[in-house]
Amino acid sequence: MTTGQIRKALSGFYYVYFEGETYQTRARGNFRNRKITPLVGDQVIFESQNSTDGYLLEILPRTNELVRPPVANVDQGIVVMSAIEPKFSKNLLDRFLVTLEYEQIQPIIYVSKVDKLDETAYQEIVTIKKSYEKIGYPVIVPDFQTAEQDLTEIIRYFPNRLSVFMGQSGAGKSTLLNKIAPELNLETAMISKHLGRGKHTTRHVELLPLYDGLVADTPGFSSIDFLEMTATELPKQFPEFVAAAPACKFRECSHRHEPHCEVQRQVEQGEITKSRYDNYLLFLEEIEQRKPIYRKK
Ligand SMILES: Nc1nc2c(ncn2[C@@H]2O[C@H](COP(=O)(O)OP(=O)(O)OP(=O)(O)O)[C@@H](O)[C@H]2O)c(=O)[nH]1
Numbered sequence: 693m694t695t696g697q698i699r700k701a702l703s704g705f706y707y708v709y710f711e712g713e714t715y716q717t718r719a720r721g722n723f724r725n726r727k728i729t730p731l732v733g734d735q736v737i738f739e740s741q742n743s744t745d746g747y748l749l750e751i752l753p754r755t756n757e758l759v760r761p762p763v764a765n766v767d768q769g770i771v772v773m774s775a776i777e778p779k780f781s782k783n784l785l786d787r788f789l790v791t792l793e794y795e796q797i798q799p800i801i802y803v804s805k806v807d808k809l810d811e812t813a814y815q816e817i818v819t820i821k822k823s824y825e826k827i828g829y830p831v832i833v834p835d836f837q838t839a840e841q842d843l844t845e846i847i848r849y850f851p852n853r854l855s856v857f858m859g860q861s862g863a864g865k866s867t868l869l870n871k872i873a874p875e876l877n878l879e880t881a882m883i884s885k886h887l888g889r890g891k892h893t894t895r896h897v898e899l900l901p902l903y904d905g906l907v908a909d910t911p912g913f914s915s916i917d918f919l920e921m922t923a924t925e926l927p928k929q930f931p932e933f934v935a936a937a938p939a940c941k942f943r944e945c946s947h948r949h950e951p952h953c954e955v956q957r958q959v960e961q962g963e964i965t966k967s968r969y970d971n972y973l974l975f976l977e978e979i980e981q982r983k984p985i986y987r988k989k
């Protein structure tokens with residue numbers, strides 16, 4: 693018995709990596725009955741006499757699991773946001789960030805297509821970068837003058853981590869990944885949207901080695917609804933609210949109507965970015981409206 697990691701799942705087989713070797717395994721019958729589906733990224737206990745006839749015996753506890761792509765134990769999400777075409781959306785960015793925080797995945801923000809901006813629009817992106825860095829998020833914006841992609845800045849986040857790229861369609865995910873690792877030739881693999889569309893392609897995910905880390909060859913969710921999060925969990929996904937909350941008068945402050953709310957005070961003072969707070973209110977409303985509403989007639 694050995695502990696390894698599932699790096700690929702295909703047609704009922706799980707490919708487990710252990711010390712430089714890959715073992716083809718299946719889930720044991722009694723294992724399947726427990727209704728746990730093994731996921732790529734899982735740390736597993738397996739047994740194998742050779743490289744093709746192994747069995748999965750147990751899945752070790754996960755830190756998280758994504759549905760799209762189906763990957764467990766994700767360490768970081770590279771959120772690719774295009775500066776233009778499609779237009780930069782703080783609403784979308786905050787959706788990604790909230791979801792990643794909820795899954796305990798470290799976000800890295802990368803802004804693409806800045807070479808298409810004029811000086812004024814570029815400065816707006818720089819302002820946005822500063823406001824998110826103040827919260828604690830790494831934001832990578834390529835240099836305007838040279839339009840050089842400073843890849844070293846992003847590459848240093850890869851070692852020893854499992855990364856998933858995400859961002860809306862056309863944001864530049866495959867373009868970026870191909871620049872980072874041309875040898876992976878991900879052009880086709882990353883185009884997830886084409887997979888489900890009538891082509892008889894089996895949807896599968898694979899973890900590929902990249903700069904001493906791993907990257908999922910399929911990008912993450914492109915649009916997000918907060919299906920599981922509750923209204924009380926939402927403010928906990930905004931690090932700057934979490935930092936301010938101990939100074940709120942009420943312990944479970946929703947930072948909305950309560951008096952002596954530190955979050956609202958910091959928004960008024962300009963210490964917390966207004967757009968973050970406005971998006972928080974929008975998301976809160978979305979979560980609340982998800983529940984059935986009973987109205988008196
Ligand atoms: N000028 C410029 N164009 C870019 C940049 N990044 C991506 N593009 C272009 O934007 C388009 C979309 O880029 P992709 O890399 O396919 O985007 P994607 O996020 O993988 O898109 P989906 O596959 O739809 O999810 C392509 O035509 C790219 O050439 C950039 O930094 N600058």
Ligand SMILES: [Zn+2]
Pocket residue numbers: 937940941945946947948950952953954955956
């Ligand atoms: Zn408050």
